[in-house]
Amino acid sequence: MSETAEILSEAASRRTFAIISHPDAGKTTLTEKFLLYAGAIQTGGAVKARGDRRAATSDWMEMERQRGISISSTVLQFPYRDCIFNLLDTPGHRDFSEDTYRVLSAVDAVIMVLDVAKGIEPQTLKLFEVCRSQNLPVITFFNKYDRPGRDPLELLDEVEQQIGLRPTPATWPVGQSGDFRGVIDRRTGDFIRFTRVARGASIAPEEIVSPEIAAQEEGAAWQQALDGIGLLDAIGADVDIESFLAGESTPVFVGSALTNFGVQMILDAIVDLAPAPAPRKDINGDPRPLENDFAAFIFKIQANMDPNHRDRIAFARICSGKFDRGMDVDCARTEKNVGTKYATTAFGSERETIEEAYPGDVIGLVNTSGLQIGDTLHAGKSVQFPALPRFAPEVFATARPLDSSKFKQFRRGLQQLDEEGVVQVLRDPDMGDADPILAAVGQLQFEVLAHRLTHEFNAPTEILNADYQAIRITDKETAPRLREIGGIRILRRSDDALVALFQSKYRLQRLEADEPSLTLTPIIAGSRD
Numbered sequence: 199m200s201e202t203a204e205i206l207s208e209a210a211s212r213r214t215f216a217i218i219s220h221p222d223a224g225k226t227t228l229t230e231k232f233l234l235y236a237g238a239i240q241t242g243g244a245v246k247a248r249g250d251r252r253a254a255t256s257d258w259m260e261m262e263r264q265r266g267i268s269i270s271s272t273v274l275q276f277p278y279r280d281c282i283f284n285l286l287d288t289p290g291h292r293d294f295s296e297d298t299y300r301v302l303s304a305v306d307a308v309i310m311v312l313d314v315a316k317g318i319e320p321q322t323l324k325l326f327e328v329c330r331s332q333n334l335p336v337i338t339f340f341n342k343y344d345r346p347g348r349d350p351l352e353l354l355d356e357v358e359q360q361i362g363l364r365p366t367p368a369t370w371p372v373g374q375s376g377d378f379r380g381v382i383d384r385r386t387g388d389f390i391r392f393t394r395v396a397r398g399a400s401i402a403p404e405e406i407v408s409p410e411i412a413a414q415e416e417g418a419a420w421q422q423a424l425d426g427i428g429l430l431d432a433i434g435a436d437v438d439i440e441s442f443l444a445g446e447s448t449p450v451f452v453g454s455a456l457t458n459f460g461v462q463m464i465l466d467a468i469v470d471l472a473p474a475p476a477p478r479k480d481i482n483g484d485p486r487p488l489e490n491d492f493a494a495f496i497f498k499i500q501a502n503m504d505p506n507h508r509d510r511i512a513f514a515r516i517c518s519g520k521f522d523r524g525m526d527v528d529c530a531r532t533e534k535n536v537g538t539k540y541a542t543t544a545f546g547s548e549r550e551t552i553e554e555a556y557p558g559d560v561i562g563l564v565n566t567s568g569l570q571i572g573d574t575l576h577a578g579k580s581v582q583f584p585a586l587p588r589f590a591p592e593v594f595a596t597a598r599p600l601d602s603s604k605f606k607q608f609r610r611g612l613q614q615l616d617e618e619g620v621v622q623v624l625r626d627p628d629m630g631d632a633d634p635i636l637a638a639v640g641q642l643q644f645e646v647l648a649h650r651l652t653h654e655f656n657a658p659t660e661i662l663n664a665d666y667q668a669i670r671i672t673d674k675e676t677a678p679r680l681r682e683i684g685g686i687r688i689l690r691r692s693d694d695a696l697v698a699l700f701q702s703k704y705r706l707q708r709l710e711a712d713e714p715s716l717t718l719t720p721i722i723a724g725s726r727d
């Protein structure tokens with residue numbers, strides 16, 4: 199096979215996706231069940247009692263610890279049917295961080311897990327907004343149907359109303375939530391009956407039952423399911439690939455990750471519905487063919503907080519070409535060569551060296567200093583992918599070194615961590631490096647910053663919450679007017695944009711209403727301002 203054919207065929211087999219959900223909806227359980235069904239682990243049911251999982255930067259770290267197996271905390275790669283799945287973790291599931299959002303720029307599709315008792319919850323909504331801004335196709339999983347919950351028709355309505363995606367159920371449950379017997383596959387009309395196994399430790403037996411037998415054996419539950427399907431047929435809520443790929447409709451699956459019901463159908467949907475990697479547009483808007491020279495972009499930089507492995511890994515998503523370990527690669531921004539000898543798949547106690555990889559795959563490059571989030575790496579002729587989207591910070595803080603003799607270390611650390619995208623550092627143009635304000639989408643980012651300043655830069659740091667409620671991008675024409683008003687600070691971001699921080703959302707709203715000529719641009723989640 200020629201190298202071009204090899205790259206195209208490998209890329210076509212990749213499915214690169216993430217799971218988004220509100221904490222406790224079942225993301226970790228579903229991840230584990232994916233591994234069980236894909237044959238990557240032998241028994242399920244080990245994910246429980248997460249204890250202080252909040253402290254971990256990845257929910258998977260806890261899983262790794264409990265199972266004693268090595269799972270990359272950034273990407274899980276496993277084969278399923280004739281595909282290779284790359285499941286990217288949305289880190290800080292329990293506590294938001296910018297990394298969570300950035301991961302979504304590196305996937306081709308998303309599984310949205312909803313708890314049937316709760317429906318759409320705030321965190322799902324926020325993550326979904328980012329998916330929408332990137333037009334990501336979303337597959338929806340109504341989870342925990344083994345427990346009493348809400349009527350699935352009502353949940354479909356909620357999906358449509360709250361997130362504006364047209365739900366198109368691929369399966370429909372037989373039995374009410376709490377009395378879950380199986381699902382009807384809407385394509386075939388067959389009843390797929392599930393049998394429970396203890397804690398979902400092994401694959402749940404599934405039996406395909408003809409509609410006639412189902413009618414006899416399931417009685418009223420069957421009739422009710424048919425009524426529901428009749429309604430869906432009447433409104434034409436059928437799975438539609440084109441609108442799914444455009445991010446307009448979402449195939450819906452009903453199941454229970456805990457008891458394994460419906461897990462296999464989601465995995466099959468990822469193969470059958472989710473897109474393989476497609477050519478990514480470069481900054482000129484030209485789609486880069488998959489078979490072109492190797493190119494990738496960095497979407498996450500992770501410093502290992504384990505003192506035995508004090509290093510830094512830049513994670514890159516491959517967009518084109520074949521990666522061979524040790525190959526010559528440049529960073530488009532700096533035009534400097536980047537070492538690829540230490541390319542790895544896993545981050546954690548055990549790492550696996552990666553020898554080759556294809557579009558859709560994620561590689562971790564160890565100890566490559568000078569790389570930043572959003573950087574493009576390429577072989578051959580230079581190419582640059584668009585900058586990663588920025589996200590509106592929601593929490594703010596001040597930071598100062600606990601030991602004033604460590605100010606130099608503190609300043610150096612802050613600069614590096616700003617470049618890495620750990621937090622956003624906002625500086626007062628009149629005060630130089632003194633008294634910066636830190637901005638983030640979640641508190642966890644501040645905790646990581648303090649930890650790294652202390653342990654990597656030897657500058658123990660005190661971080662205090664700062665009482666700001668909103669941020670807007672402004673400009674030098676508007677800044678003097680804002681300075682006249684109390685409760686507003688004008689600061690500069692590392693990309694030189696001027697931002698205004700408001701102590702009161704109310705004051706901001708009034709200003710926007712009273713003086714519409716002022717430049718006060720919101721930072722839209724996922725926008726590239």
Ligand code: G4P
Binds near residue numbers: 341457
């Ligand atoms: P998360 O990663 O989205 O935060 O959720 P996670 O998978 O950790 O699941 C949160 C809780 O919900 C866990 O219970 C888990 O067992 C339970 N769960 C997940 N999927 C299902 C399901 O399909 N049905 C039911 N009934 N429960 C489900 P826990 O009480 O926190 O822990 P555990 O001790 O029961 O494991």
